[in-house]
Structure formats: C-alpha cells, structure tokens
Amino acid sequence: MSVARLPTGDFSHASKRVKSDTKPVLGFSNEDKVGTIQLHDDALVITLKIGGYDVKRVIVDQESAVEIMYPNLYRGLNLKPDDLEPYNSPLVSFEGRVVTPKGQIRLPMQTGAEVVEVDFIFVDVYSPYTAIIARPWLHTLGVISSTLHQKVKYPFERQENEELTEFLKRNLDVFAWNAYEALGVDPEFICHHLKVNSLITLKKQPPQRLSKEHANAIREEVTKLKQTGTIKEIF
Template identity: 70%
Template sequence: MPKRARMEARPALSFSDEDKVGTIQPHDDALVITLRIEGYDVKRVMVDQGSGVEIMYPDLYKGLNLKPEDLTAYDLPLVSFDGKVVIPKGQIRLPVQARSKVVEVNFIVVDAYSPYTAIMGRPWLHALGAVSSTLHKKVKYPSSDQIEELVGSQSMARQCLVAAILHQPGAESSTFTEGGS
C-alpha cells in the first residue's frame, strides 16, 4: 500500500476585493505602514518589494538615539530613487515587530533625504514569510495557525509623496557628525 503524504491545513496567503475596502481606488500609492522598531512605533515605513536591503533614514536614526559608534561597516554603495550613488554610514541590526512576530533586521543607514523613515525590502518580507500588496495596501504573513496583516496608510503615503515633491535638494542639514562612520 503506498504511503500518503501528510497534508497540513494552513491558511492561504491571498488578497481579494474585500481587502480593498477602506482604500480609495484606483490608486498608485506606495505601501506605507507603521512598525515597532527597537521598541518604538515608527510611522512612514515604506514596504518596497524591489529593494534588496532595508534602509534607515536620518529621522529614524536620530529618533532611536543611535550614535555612529553603534554602526558596523557597510562598504557597498547604494543607488537612490533619483539614480544618485549614496555611500552608507554603516549598518545596524535591530528587532522589528509586526504585530505578534519579531524578526531581526540589518538596516543600512544612509544620510539622505527621504519622506520615509525606513524602507523594508525583500529580506524583511522573506524573514517574516510575508506577501505584500500595494493594490490592497496590506502585508500578510502566517503566524501560528492564522494569517496576520498590517494595513497600510493611504493618507500617509500621499503625505510622503507631497513631501518628496516639495523637497528642495540641498535644503536639509546633515544629521551625522563629520568624520563619524
């Protein structure tokens, strides 16, 4: 008698029209969420499936009271949205909580303007076992025997877009001390 494969009943990670309820459709808004990073609720976090790293910007760096000596070396240059090469200040590993799940994340710290405090990319999504949908403004991931979700803020995404459009390059001052790593 042939052995049967043991089937495990797991809830499916999927999106439906029901997930769009509460959003203004149609839209092209970024997926912007709030996450708990290093014990603090952090707003204006963009989820970007196209990013191969997690990025931390000066507002969050300053808000978490991080110092240059908290960073470890990160020598690879990054390319920003506008195509400019950005030399990272370093990297730091911090806990990121999404509802009941916590994963350790390596953030690349950059001294560049962004309306976002951080960008969460594929490494975080994969560590969480998550699937994101910009159309539905949600991130869904398995947790125990259920599917948890983070709901994005469409109004925050639009505020970030306006801030990016209104930003005058060169107008901001550096958050990092000269000579710091």
C-alpha cells in the same frame, strides 16, 4: 533604494529569524480593497515596531534587496556613529544617484508575537520616509504585500485568530452578554459612581411626560436591574 552590491562578511543582508512556524497560504481579494480609493498609484506605507518603538512612514519596497534607515529614524532611536558597523557598498537611490552608506546596524523588529532581527543600512540623505522594508524581511516572515490593496498580510495572523476563537469558545461561561448575567460582581472590581458636588443645592426637576409605552418599558427595565442586583436604591 535598490542595492548596488551586497556586502560580504559577518553581517548578512538577510534577516535573522528568532521564531518560526508553519505559514498558511495568503492572498488578497476585492474585500481587501475596502477603505482604499481606487484606482490609485500610492506606495505602501505602514507602521512597524522597530527597536522597541512604533515607527511610522515605513515604506514597503519589494524591489529593494536591503532594509534602509533614514536620518529621522536614526535620530529618533538616539543612535550614534559608534552603534554602526561598517558598510561600504554603494547604493543607488530612487533618483538613480549613487549613495555611500554611513554604516549598518541590526535592530529587533516586532510584528504581533513575531520578532526578527533586521540589518538596517543607514544613509544620511533626505527622505519623506523613515525606513525601507525590503525582500529580506518579507521573505523571512513569509509576508505578502500589495500596493493595490494597501495592505500587508502575515501568516501568523490567521493562526492567532483561530487560537483566540478557540480560547473564547472554551471560556464562554465566564462572559456576561448582558447586564442581567453580570450577577454578584464585586464593587471593588468595578462600580459606577455619579460625581455630585455636595456644596450645590439639589433641585427637583419638573416631571417629564412620557408615553404609556415608554413609562412601562422604563419601569420594567428598572425592575429587572433591581432584581439582579445590578442597581439599588440608596435613598
């Protein structure tokens, strides 16, 4: 939906920042088309955490100036009319019809470590979507979206990836890259057990004929695992 007239008063149509930091330059490339069917004319529909819940079927609309909440989300969050603040400015639907909102509510919306408070305008009309995310949210977080690539990019994703990479580099010594490096692991921490029914009589299976190469490879692997203490014989 596009806005017909922005409201005035205590509630701003812009999202309220809770956190802020430097935003790197973002963009899209042909690699971002991987996993999409080209050419297409699909809308950009995503999942976001709104009011503490993962909300599906949220459409990103750069043409809209206000965030919209539809009945499915309103009921899903167990909201009541008393939770809404007045909002009397009419809106224009996708079909060009004038719609009178039922009210407005500010909800926290989380993306990664970022949390912003967003003013949602509730309209009691049918929609296949649960909400519309518009320019206020996009501009507040410095988010860019692309219907062609069917993706949304956030400025803090790159920073978080760089921080994670640096953390992993600083702690390389605590990672075991194969079973032979995982020495002295306390069985109280992790241990593999075979669930065997003690009421069932054990039967010896007929020997499997292996090639000499396979038999030698298995024998060598078992010897290595025994030497490192990864496995041991129990009977």
